[in-house]
Amino acid sequence: MTQQFTAVAHANTEKWQQLDAAHHLHPFTNPKDLKNKAARIIESAQGIYLTDSDGNEYLDAMAGLWCVNMGYGRQEIIDAVSAQIQQLPYYNAFFKTSHPPAAELSALLAEITPSHMNHTFFTSSGSEAIDTAIRMIWRYWDILEKPEKRIIISRKNAYHGSTIAASSLGGMEDMHKQGGIIPNIVHVEQPYWFGKRCETGADLDAQEFGREVAQSIADKIEELGENCVAAFIAEPIQGAGGVIIPPDSYWTEVKKICAQYEILFVVDEVICGFGRTGHWFGSDLYDLKPDLMPIAKGLSSGYLPIGGVMVSDRIADVLINQGGEFNHGYTYSGHPVCAAAAIANIKLMQAENIVETVRETTAPYLQKRLRELSDHALVGEVRGLGMLGAIELVKDKDNYIKFDKKRGVGAICRNHCFENKLVMRAVGDTMILSPPLIIQKSDIDTFIERARKSLDMTQQTLA
Ligand SMILES: Cc1ncc(COP(=O)(O)O)c(C=O)c1O
Structure with a gap:
């Protein structure tokens, strides 16, 4: 991206963020939080990737809100x-x-x-x-x-x-x-x-x-x-x-x-x-x-x-x-x-026989790779089925002890996911995923790489 384009993009981002903060009441959001930290503006999307108004590209492991099953731009x-x-x-x-x-x-x-x-x-x-x-x-x-x-x-x-x-x-x-x-x-x-x-x-x-x-x-x-x-x-x-x-x-x-x-x-x-x-x-x-x-x-x-x-x-x-x-x-x-x-x-x-592809090829691969994250010190349980998954973050995995809710560990991890260009959602301290059904094996590899990095960064933040 040229410097000139980046400057224009940033100016646009600020404009949308200001309008949004001034007039838009968001679902399931504390409005005060948006005053301190402006909304991320998603401008376009293709396949399983979202692009924000600064040109950053994110792997959308939530398929929007569990819905963009066939991917963007079809x-x-x-x-x-x-x-x-x-x-x-x-x-x-x-x-x-x-x-x-x-x-x-x-x-x-x-x-x-x-x-x-x-x-x-x-x-x-x-x-x-x-x-x-x-x-x-x-x-x-x-x-x-x-x-x-x-x-x-x-x-x-x-x-x-x-x-x-x-x-x-x-x-x-x-x-x-x-x-x-x-x-x-x-x-x-x-x-x-x-x-x-x-x-x-x-x-x-x-x-x-x-x-x-x-x-x-x-x-x-x-x-x-x-x-x-x-x-x-x-x-x-x-x-x-x-x-x-x-x-x-x-x-x-x-x-x-x-x-x-x-x-x-x-x-x-x-x-x-x-x-x-x-x-x-x-x-x-x-x-x-x-x-x-x-x-x-x-x-x-x-x-x-x-x-x-x-x-x-x-x-x-x-x-x-x-x-x-x-x-x-x-x-x-x-x-x-x-x-x-x-x-x-x-x-x-x-x-596209997508249901069969999910059942026989991509979901088994996702589930296999997802379970590799079980070895991480923060991960108490990995579960999943089809194109659904959950990663439970815990304080003590051997003794099944969760973190104090007030620490907001899930939210910390979700923020690190964003830094690593990955959209995962946090339900309490459970990271959840529901990627578009069209996700390919190579994208799943990218997902796992970014998820592990985000877990590592969460661990460092908590240390
Ligand atoms: C299982 C289930 N039922 C109903 C709804 C409500 O759907 P909507 O948000 O389209 O009203 C949702 C939304 O996430 C859901 O997950």
């Missing part, structure tokens, strides 16, 4: 969006109207989702999909004349979105502290073996732990009364909660419990859907057979905002044939341009 999606915006930039799906993109996308989703799911209700985000699922659950039981079935069981540390209903359903204490939770939501334990191991100091058998945590759902149903419980909701793998991969015994047991009781099973696929686990859906990986399945993010690889709820045939039959009008919907439900982006994205995934 011409097929850009062209589809451009054609659709000229043909029909907007029309709604209310009052018995539709348009080709919404119809085509719903058919495509019926093809790729589990075979018992053949209907979609469209939304613009994951949070709206969760709100829609809640309204559908309650509507379903009302139609069946069981209005007392209202309680939805969710899990601690789950993330289901940021609307009032979605944040209530999620299990994030810091969100509940700001506004509480709506009625009829109850939280049970999460299958976080490493966390429990550190917390109790006990030599915990993972499979037994998985069964016990699953059993707590059945216990909760018994305590509340089956006649009052409407549904259980879970992510196949908790994402924002720290990439919590349950022991194998967990889902085996939960499936039995969901079949045993008369409750709906909602599987939130907002992160795990669209290839992230090396299967089209987390439900395919664990054979979960959900009644409802919220989707978003990877549906359009994040190119445009679109989400939805996949509805199983059993539930659709009640809603369609017995329910009458469902008084619910969004101006942008099935937005034609967003739907066109999603169609192009899914077709691209199919044309």
